[in-house]
Amino acid sequence: MSIEKIFITGSGLMGGGIAQVCAQSGFRVILNDVRPEALLEAKKNISWSVGKLVEKGSVKESREEIMTRIATTTEIEAAASADLVIEAVFENLELKRDVFRRLDKAAGPGAILASNTSAISISELAGVTGRPENVLGLHFFSPVPMMGTAEVIRGMLTSEETFSRGVDFVRRLGKDPILVHRDIPAFVINRINFRANIEAMRLVEQGVATVEDIDKGLRLAGGRKMGPFETGDMVGLDVTHGALMAIYEETRDASFYPPAILRRKVQMGQLGRKTGRGWYEYNPDGTIKK
Ligand SMILES: NC(=O)c1ccc[n+]([C@@H]2O[C@H](COP(=O)([O-])OP(=O)(O)OC[C@H]3O[C@@H](n4cnc5c(N)ncnc54)[C@H](O)[C@@H]3O)[C@@H](O)[C@H]2O)c1
Structure with missing residues (x-):
């Protein structure tokens, strides 16, 4: 199944940046946060940033075309229609474990679940789901639209297929991935x-x-x-x-x-x-x- 629709939970600095690069690369995005005001702020920031890139000529489509690909919601259940889910909530283990449990229930059976964590174990997050083979790390760097790479991280049980789909997804964002073959704290x-x-x-x-x-x-x-x-x-x-x-x-x-x-x-x-x-x-x- 090819990745077309992305659900991103946590619309702060990183979630917003990831939503932007996904929309710029033609993916449809659903951006989720528990705080409606964070979603408003994220859309404002993304629109401003896309506008700058259009002005510089590094993005060819119009700001309007790109922004129409980004929907926002406070409902985690909206993850049901996504092929790939990216978690970018606060860096807190208990919170992330709870969010992963809920994402596992909400997302479709074939969907990949990814975390943008800076240092929390991917295997530990995978362990709270019923699909550890479909879980991996996608670690973006800030500011996401400017950085040319992201780390793709294998958890202990990540399948070859999930890992290679993660690598392919990062390439489709126009970034050259760093492959991380063991789930060590802070990655590489x-x-x-x-x-x-x-x-x-x-x-x-x-x-x-x-x-x-x-x-x-x-x-x-x-x-x-x-x-x-x-x-x-x-x-x-x-x-x-x-x-x-x-x-x-x-x-x-x-x-x-x-x-x-x-x-x-x-x-x-x-x-x-x-x-x-x-x-x-x-x-x-x-x-x-x-
Ligand atoms: N800041 C960086 O440069 C950077 C770089 C790489 C990775 N990361 C990682 O990315 C993640 C997010 O970092 P950030 O800097 O974007 O944080 P941030 O504080 O800017 O944003 C976090 C967002 O998560 C939302 N949130 C909290 N609980 C939630 C929940 N239960 N459901 C949905 N949304 C929820 C908050 O409302 C907030 O908008 C962290 O794991 C961090 O370690 C950060």
Whole structure:
């Protein structure tokens, strides 16, 4: 069965971005969230972003054509008509287990269930469903419309067919997939990046260098488009914290335990761009306060 209709649950930064690239690639999308206001916000953001890409000429269809492919709903039962379901709710194990149980009931028997989790075990999520062979990880990177790749992750019981359909789906989005053959915490790219990011946080904590200088250094000397703190503010400090805790819980490797500076910021609600303050402080127009 070919993948034509996608149901995405969780319409935040990632769910919205995934909905956008699916619609741009011709898929029909149903975007779901428990909060109606999140769905409104997501449609507004997607429409703005598609408009920019049309202006730049990187998207050929009109904004209207693309937006008509995206329907929104607060009802999880709407997953019944989808060939592929992508979960992008908060990074919380209990929540995701509950959502997977409900998606398993709601989705048609042949549908694939995917999680965009940053670090939670795909096998564990598959384990709460009656179709573990149809479950895999599809880990997109932020900002989804700009990033050229996504990780496709095998759970312990993911079938060859499900895995190759996942790989093919990522290609149909115009992205070049990274194949992850074992379901290890944080998968491949985050596993490597987290080590560097934790080191960067510790250097700030120890007063060795500032957030600004580390970001500048990695841009100018490390060949990155964005420094780790700029990226961290976009991703959300709570998301990074959740992912590090998930790796730590699974591996008991203390080097992955979130540094105190990150824990404190999360406790204070300094979560990055979405709260106006994280590693940097932001003006209402999104620019960094000097
Ligand atoms: N932020 C990133 O850069 C990034 C990158 C890769 C993967 N991820 C992963 O993607 C997932 C989503 O992250 P995000 O940054 O988009 O989060 P977010 O906070 O922007 O959005 C999460 C959305 O999920 C919704 N939600 C919560 N419970 C729900 C439920 N029961 N049913 C439906 N919707 C529900 C919330 O209302 C919210 O709109 C997480 O697992 C995260 O680890 C994030």
